[in-house]
Amino acid sequence: SYALEIKRFAEEIGVGAIAFYAHASAGCLHIRPQVNLKDQAGLKQMRLLAEKSLELVLKFGGTTSGEHGEGIARGEFTKKLYGPELINAFQEVKEVFDPEYLLNPGKIINPPAMDQKDLLRYGPDYQAVYKPTQTLLNFETDLGFDRAVEMCNGAGVCRQLDGGVMCPSFQATRDEGHSTRGRANMLRAAMTGKLGPNGMTSKELYQTLDLCLSCQACMTECPSAVDMSRLKAEFLYQYYQAHGLPFRSWFFANIGEISKLAQVFSFLLNPILNSPLARLLSMIGIHPDRQMPAFAKQTFTTWVGKQYFPEPEAEKPRAVFFYDTYLEYNYPHIGQALVKICQKIGVDLIILNEKVDSGRPAFSKGVLNKAQKLARINLKLLAPYAEKGIPIIGSEPSVMVMLKKEYRDLVPGPEAEAVSNSAMMAEDFLVSEIKTGRVNLIFDQIPRSILFHGHCQQKANFGTGSTLELLRSIPNSSVEQIEAGCCGMAGAFGYEKEHYSLSLEIAELGLAPRVREADLNTIICASGTSCREQIAHTTERDAVHPLEIFSAALA
Structure with missing residues (x-):
């Protein structure tokens, strides 16, 4: 009755829309009228709604405070809620223990009006006069x-x-x-x-x-x-x-092209990266205690070019594999694991040699013109597949988030929308294919204890449910997800001198201690490249990608 009466009253005073949402388990309903406090009419509507709410609260024998107490927003209504006798008692207690009104002044006792001008985050005088009028991202x-x-x-x-x-x-x-x-x-x-x-x-x-x-x-x-x-x-x-753009930001934004050139000289660079000479990278702002990843002797696409793949069959499911820069030049074995899995479940994996870096490093460093240029190239390649309904899958969460979310801001339009709708984590795709029951997979039956850490952006955009389901589908496996937040690495962030200490502090909030507690026979697992690097750096434990574990378990 309360909610319906508030809704009816809001409509009477010209409030256009109301959002309802709830903490269902606690039976707590939030009612948020869409009021524009930047004009006088909206400010008046807010006061009328607050007074109506108080009237209904008193009518139904409730309280104004909900689960948050009174404070500034509702303090002025306590007199009507409790009556003068209790309010006077509140004041007497306050003056006994805090006669100078030093502790939390203006709350409960002598509160200001809820719409007092200097309390409002927004008001009729609010003007964002220096807001960016031209942005590269689409807002x-x-x-x-x-x-x-x-x-x-x-x-x-x-x-x-x-x-x-x-x-x-x-x-x-x-x-x-x-x-x-x-x-x-x-x-x-x-x-x-x-x-x-x-x-x-x-x-x-x-x-x-x-x-x-x-x-x-x-x-x-x-x-x-x-x-x-x-x-x-x-x-x-x-x-x-x-x-102006700092050199370090340029370096990370162009890591795709740099890695392509550097991998050719891996036989020279890897020994340097593993020696004291690597500390020279501190000259560009990389912390001397961080070690850049070694380059693979053979790139993923070079390996693919040497494999024999049967001619695609019309009735077989297909997927485009959007491999990331680090997989291509540093960790090709992750891509090889996905190829093996797809062969086992009967999926034709399309691998595009013409693709370029996703633009994730450039986007994160604010080099948006670079990220936009890369996005346009990739969208031209991927859109024809997306428009045919062919899934676009990947193993690196932050890269797939570029396709799912960031490309829509960098290059808005039908191509970005189509690619976004087709983009998914490889684990999501594999779980859905396995559930069709077309293939009876044979596993090695080896017992495995797996401790999994979810990538932040995967949690925010895709969720980790399918990754856990894929790992738990391995017979004799015990899978636990680490209840921890961010690893603290965040791509280039944890490499940078000024962020190194904070990066470690964040890892120590939950992830690193939990990994150290794990039995030495437990497999440490993480989808994100940065997460695996941080785990190795802080715990001296090697973490592997979920696809590696699943591939290894297949007989």
Whole structure:
């Protein structure tokens, strides 16, 4: 009755839409009228709704506080809720223990009006005068960059210390400025001129966004779905347009081309990478204790070119394998594992030699023009397959997220939409194919204990359910997912001198200790290249890809 009456009243006063969502297990229903506080009419609607809510609360014998207490937002209504006698008693207790009103002033006792001007995050005077008017990424679905920032409603879920991935930098530093909310507040301050006319390309804003690991957990764990990784990428692009691109950022953004050239000289470079000379990389800002991955003697596509594959059969299922740069030049055995699995389950795997780097390193470093150029090349190659309904699969979560999500922002249009709809993790595809029952797989029956760590972006965009299901389908396997957040590596982030210590701190929050506790016979498993590198660096345990485990188990 309460919900229906609020809905009816909102419609009467001209509120266009209301969002209903709930904590179903607790029986807690949230009602969010869509009110624009940036104009006087919206501000009036908010007060009318609050007063109507109070009227209904009193009518039904409820309370205004829900599960969050009174505070500033509802403090002014306590007089009507409790009556003058109790309110006076509250004040007497306050004056006994806190006569100077030093502790949490303005809450419960003498609270301000809920719509007091200086308390509002947004109000009729709010103007994002310095918001970016031209962005490389497409923010149309958010109605602009500024509106994407304003998705943050200040709930502060990003300040959680356990039970989720968000926000790894806050969990390690306990600094509000390094939470999603802190970054959104700083972006809003820059857009409204509080950081000066050049605030949107200021060093202060750079420092606030610098420790964002782009894990994308805020996109799914934040009630308002704030996507700070996308906002950071656009900010970095604008910042580098104003200040120039540092060499280290250029280096990582072009890692695809650099790796292609370097792999040819792997016989010379690998001994150097494994020697004290590798510490020279610190000259470009890579921490001397980090070791860059060795190059494979033979690339994945070179290996594929030497294999015999039967002619594709019309009735057999097909999939395009979008292999990543590190698989191609550093870890081809992961691709070889997928090829073996697909042969066993009767899938024709299409491997495109013409594809280029996904653009993930460039996107993460804010070199968006580079990422956009790579995206256009890949979309031209992939779209014809996607339009035929052929799945596009991959083994590296962050790369598949580029296809699923980032390409739609870099090169919006029907090609990006088609590719996004066809993109999936290899494990998702394999599980669905195995479930058809077309093939009876034979396994080696060897007992395996597997400890799996999920990649942040996989959790946020695909989930880890299919990976766990694939591993658990191996007979005699025991599979456990590590209940930990981010590994702290985040691609290039953990390699960088100024981020190295924080990277280790984040790993020590959950992942590294859990791996160290594992029995030496336990197989450590992780889908992400960065995750596996961080595990090796912090625990001296080698982690393998889920596809390697499944392939090895096939007889």
